[in-house]
Amino acid sequence: MGVRGLQGFVGSTCPHICTVVNFKELAEHHRNKHPGCTPTIVVDAMCCLRYWYTPESWICGGQWREYFSALRDFVKTFTAVGIKLIFFFDGMVEQDKRDEWVKRRLKNNREISRIFHYIKSHKEQPGRNMFFIPSGLAIFTRFALKTLGQETLCSLQEADYEVASYGLQHNCLGILGEDTDYLIYDTCPYFSISDLCLESLSTVMLCREKLCESLDISLADLPLLACLLGNDIIPEGMFESFRYKCLSSYTSVKENFDKKGNIILAVADHISKVLHLHQGEKKLEEMLPLGPNKALFYKGVASYLLPGQKSPWFFQKPKSLITLDKQVLSMSSDPESKQGVPMCTDPEPKQGVPTCTDPEPKQGVPICTDPEPKQGVPMCTDPEYKQGIPICVDPESKQEVTLESKQGVPKCTHTEIKQKLPVGADSEFKLEAPMCIDPAIKQQDLMHMEPEVKQETLVSDPEILKVARAHHVRAESYLVYNIMSSGEIECSNTLEDALDQALPSQAFVYRPVRQRVYSLLLGDGRDGASTCPTVKEWFVYSGNPLRHPDLVRPLQMNVPGGTPNLKLLWLNQEPGMQVRRLDALLGCLDLSSSREELQAVENPFKALCCLLIYLFVQVDTLCLEDLHAFIAQALCLQGKSTVQLVDLQLDYIDPRAVQLGSLLVRGLTTLVLVNSACGFPWRMSDFMPWNIFDGKLFHQKYLQAEKGYSVEALVEQNRSRLTKFHALKSVVCKACVKENRRIVSKQHWRSHQPGRWGRQGSGSHRTSSGYSRAGQGQHWRDQGPGKR
Numbered sequence: 001m002g003v004r005g006l007q008g009f010v011g012s013t014c015p016h017i018c019t020v021v022n023f024k025e026l027a028e029h030h031r032n033k034h035p036g037c038t039p040t041i042v043v044d045a046m047c048c049l050r051y052w053y054t055p056e057s058w059i060c061g062g063q064w065r066e067y068f069s070a071l072r073d074f075v076k077t078f079t080a081v082g083i084k085l086i087f088f089f090d091g092m093v094e095q096d097k098r099d100e101w102v103k104r105r106l107k108n109n110r111e112i113s114r115i116f117h118y119i120k121s122h123k124e125q126p127g128r129n130m131f132f133i134p135s136g137l138a139i140f141t142r143f144a145l146k147t148l149g150q151e152t153l154c155s156l157q158e159a160d161y162e163v164a165s166y167g168l169q170h171n172c173l174g175i176l177g178e179d180t181d182y183l184i185y186d187t188c189p190y191f192s193i194s195d196l197c198l199e200s201l202s203t204v205m206l207c208r209e210k211l212c213e214s215l216d217i218s219l220a221d222l223p224l225l226a227c228l229l230g231n232d233i234i235p236e237g238m239f240e241s242f243r244y245k246c247l248s249s250y251t252s253v254k255e256n257f258d259k260k261g262n263i264i265l266a267v268a269d270h271i272s273k274v275l276h277l278h279q280g281e282k283k284l285e286e287m288l289p290l291g292p293n294k295a296l297f298y299k300g301v302a303s304y305l306l307p308g309q310k311s312p313w314f315f316q317k318p319k320s321l322i323t324l325d326k327q328v329l330s331m332s333s334d335p336e337s338k339q340g341v342p343m344c345t346d347p348e349p350k351q352g353v354p355t356c357t358d359p360e361p362k363q364g365v366p367i368c369t370d371p372e373p374k375q376g377v378p379m380c381t382d383p384e385y386k387q388g389i390p391i392c393v394d395p396e397s398k399q400e401v402t403l404e405s406k407q408g409v410p411k412c413t414h415t416e417i418k419q420k421l422p423v424g425a426d427s428e429f430k431l432e433a434p435m436c437i438d439p440a441i442k443q444q445d446l447m448h449m450e451p452e453v454k455q456e457t458l459v460s461d462p463e464i465l466k467v468a469r470a471h472h473v474r475a476e477s478y479l480v481y482n483i484m485s486s487g488e489i490e491c492s493n494t495l496e497d498a499l500d501q502a503l504p505s506q507a508f509v510y511r512p513v514r515q516r517v518y519s520l521l522l523g524d525g526r527d528g529a530s531t532c533p534t535v536k537e538w539f540v541y542s543g544n545p546l547r548h549p550d551l552v553r554p555l556q557m558n559v560p561g562g563t564p565n566l567k568l569l570w571l572n573q574e575p576g577m578q579v580r581r582l583d584a585l586l587g588c589l590d591l592s593s594s595r596e597e598l599q600a601v602e603n604p605f606k607a608l609c610c611l612l613i614y615l616f617v618q619v620d621t622l623c624l625e626d627l628h629a630f631i632a633q634a635l636c637l638q639g640k641s642t643v644q645l646v647d648l649q650l651d652y653i654d655p656r657a658v659q660l661g662s663l664l665v666r667g668l669t670t671l672v673l674v675n676s677a678c679g680f681p682w683r684m685s686d687f688m689p690w691n692i693f694d695g696k697l698f699h700q701k702y703l704q705a706e707k708g709y710s711v712e713a714l715v716e717q718n719r720s721r722l723t724k725f726h727a728l729k730s731v732v733c734k735a736c737v738k739e740n741r742r743i744v745s746k747q748h749w750r751s752h753q754p755g756r757w758g759r760q761g762s763g764s765h766r767t768s769s770g771y772s773r774a775g776q777g778q779h780w781r782d783q784g785p786g787k788r
Contacts, residue, residue, distance in 0.1 A: 002180030002182075003226045003231050004231065005229060005261075005264060008260060010206060014210075019205045021204070023078070023191075023201040023203070026173055027082055027083050027173065040173055041078070042175050043088065044159055044177030045142075046159060048193045049133055049141060051194060052067070053137060055070070056646075057695060059125040059495070059658055060661050060699040061664065061695035064693060065640075065690045066646060067137075071141070086151050086172075087142075088159040089152065090158050091157065091482075092156065092488075105492060108132070109498075112493060118130065134662075135665045136665045136669045136689070153473060156473065160179055160182070161185075161306075164185035164187040167187050169307070173188070174191050176203075178193050181226070181232075181304075183206055184208070186222075216272045217272050221268075221271050223302075223305070224271060224284075226304065227239075228267050229267060233303055234296065239289070244263075246263070252269070274287075280312065302314075457486070458483070459484040459485070464570065480676045483517070488536040488538070494662050494663075495658055498542035498543075502621045507537075507539035509619060512555060512618070513588055513589060515555035516556075516588040517673060517677045518532060518535050518552070519554035519557050520588065522535075536550070536551060537549055537552050558590065569584060577679075586610070601731055605692070611671060614667070616732065616741060624743050627732060627733075629704075630664065630698065631729060633693070635724055635725060636701070636715060636721065637692065645697065648697060664693060665689060671687045
């Protein structure tokens with residue numbers, strides 16, 4: 001993540017850039033300087049996940065109760081000293097960064113292979129040096145933070161730009177993360193999560209001004225330096241020969257510095273002593289070997305420009321560059337909302353850049369006003385909006401605001417609107433979902449977008465798309481807006497054993513569910529998926545080189561009364577609609593025939609039963625012992641404290657149980673998608689793993705079931721649990737029998753199966769649209785990776 005080699009350079013070559021600070025003291029200073037304004041830290045949550053996940057066990061599927069407790073302690077510590085936290089999560093992968101995303105996923109595959117090799121060799125969890133975050137951690141962290149009453153936002157692109165913009169525009173105390181891009185953005189101070197001591201609230205602040213001083217360049221040169229070194233947009237190898245040319249002519253090579261450190265010094269020296277001589281006179285392509293990469297390079301530099309900022313290196317726009325035209329994008333914020341962060345800007349904004357001696361910006365948000373409106377994209381940047389909506393910074397002046405453009409992805413980082421969504425706002429999250437359908441919204445926060453590139457959406461209804469986007473931005477849904485707006489989704493690595501040919505990848509197991517969701521979201525209420533567009537899936541599984549996305553067709557749903565349209569599911573508040581929403585949810589899982597049995601199951605086990613029925617029908621290598629372990633751990637979890645779960649010790653680690661744990665957790669994330677798409681018929685808390693799943697506890701029950709423990713022993717001799725166990729088992733088994741799936745014990749399975757099925761290879765190239773099980777879905781064995 002971030003700028004190549006810069007993290008190591010800062011740590012080894014320029015340690016004076018790092019200053020130890022104390023958040024409690026910084027907050028007190030902020031309150032004295034800005035009375036009435038709450039000190040606020042913007043948190044790049046994706047950077048913090050591995051630091052938040054402190055449980056010792058990570059291999060079994062996740063210690064979710066422990067993790068939730070750790071998040072609660074984190075939030076409490078900052079709240080106790082009067083600091084407000086705003087959490088940002090990545091909402092989608094930008095096309096410019098897809099290659100980098102793929103490279104990391106393939107690297108993760110190799111790491112996972114080493115993890116399973118270690119487990120099979122040592123029958124224990126590897127050390128922390130091989131740590132791999134549990135599946136679904138980012139998704140469930142959003143909901144955990146919302147449950148804790150925190151403001152949690154999901155970006156409409158990768159989050160770092162929106163984090164930097166929010167921090168600057170809201171005069172925040174700083175940014176907490178672990179990404180050297182925050183050293184490049186000209187925004188509020190950047191603090192390291194890896195150096196944070198929660199007990200003392202001290203950490204390291206990385207000062208971009210001191211970095212510039214060390215390199216003898218200006219703040220405006222940092223984006224240029226970052227692109228010449230390589231980042232998530234510019235491949236590291238693109239300017240490799242140029243960097244070595246700089247190094248060969250660099251006269252101040254430090255013998256005690258490493259090679260990478262000297263390269264950074266040499267490139268900075270070239271910017272300072274060579275490029276600056278012609279700045280404003282020559283184009284960058286005349287001074288640098290950009291070649292065919294000119295447009296990409298300009299886009300990379302522009303990606304660091306926040307609203308209102310300009311680069312002195314853009315004295316003349318190249319004709320091929322379309323990303324720097326002035327345009328606008330709204331970040332709507334209701335000034336009366338309790339969730340809003342007060343703006344603390346001086347009455348007379350200074351133009352100075354925030355410095356490290358005072359970690360609070362002295363400047364107001366710079367904006368470029370123009371009394372003559374420029375032509376371009378309407379303010380309310382929803383791609384479905386056809387009418388231009390003027391933006392007025394001052395209701396009296398009626399002047400429109402234009403900003404330097406960054407990328408071709410609309411951004412909406414802080415949407416707070418007085419209207420509330422009629423459905424889907426879970427009360428336990430303490431947040432109300434906004435409904436973005438009023439164009440006459442007072443605009444306060446501004447961001448920018450690329451005007452010439454129109455984003456094609458797969459849904460034509462602007463009202464529905466606005467509702468989907470509102471849920472997305474407020475981190476209340478999962479993948480729904482991505483499917484409807486771009487028709488492209490991704491799923492990162494899962495702890496799956498590529499050599500285990502008996503268990504399928506979760507990408508195949510849950511694909512039929514996703515296909516029915518596509519039909520619901522893109523079919524406009526029509527019964528029939530043939531007219532729906534295909535969806536691009538970037539899902540990681542064994543044998544997938546990720547050179548292209550899988551093109552996956554929607555699958556027709558079987559819902560009583562026909563497939564409902566989204567306006568009915570999402571906006572209709574009539575009492576009977578909740579029944580329709582539940583029917584749609586069960587239809588996505590192809591469980592309509594088991595509706596009555598499932599209705600009798602109490603929460604939170606209803607969602608678990610749905611998932612288990614689906615899993616055991618889809619995966620015919622799951623046995624009765626597996627079912628016993630899944631049910632027993634969910635029941636026993638209800639009576640255990642976090643301390644008891646921490647103290648739980650396992651005899652050994654079984655690789656198959658590791659994969660089963662991850663398979664179930666991915667199923668829970670799939671239920672979040674289905675619930676979001678269907679208008680939230682169930683509470684999101686019903687799918688949260690800290691309520692129904694614990695990795696170590698499941699692993700313990702799995703090992704016990706493998707050894708032939710009785711059901712009484714699995715539920716720890718508890719009569720009440722035993723009764724519930726048999727009731728839940730009965731629901732699952734009866735539903736499976738309806739689908740001609742009889743769940744048998746492993747002993748019976750071994751004696752009747754001549755061999756194990758092989759995992760679907762990557763050589764098949766057919767679109768996933770086949771039918772089985774009475775035309776209602778495709779078994780995982782029959783699924784290819786999709787058309788590429």
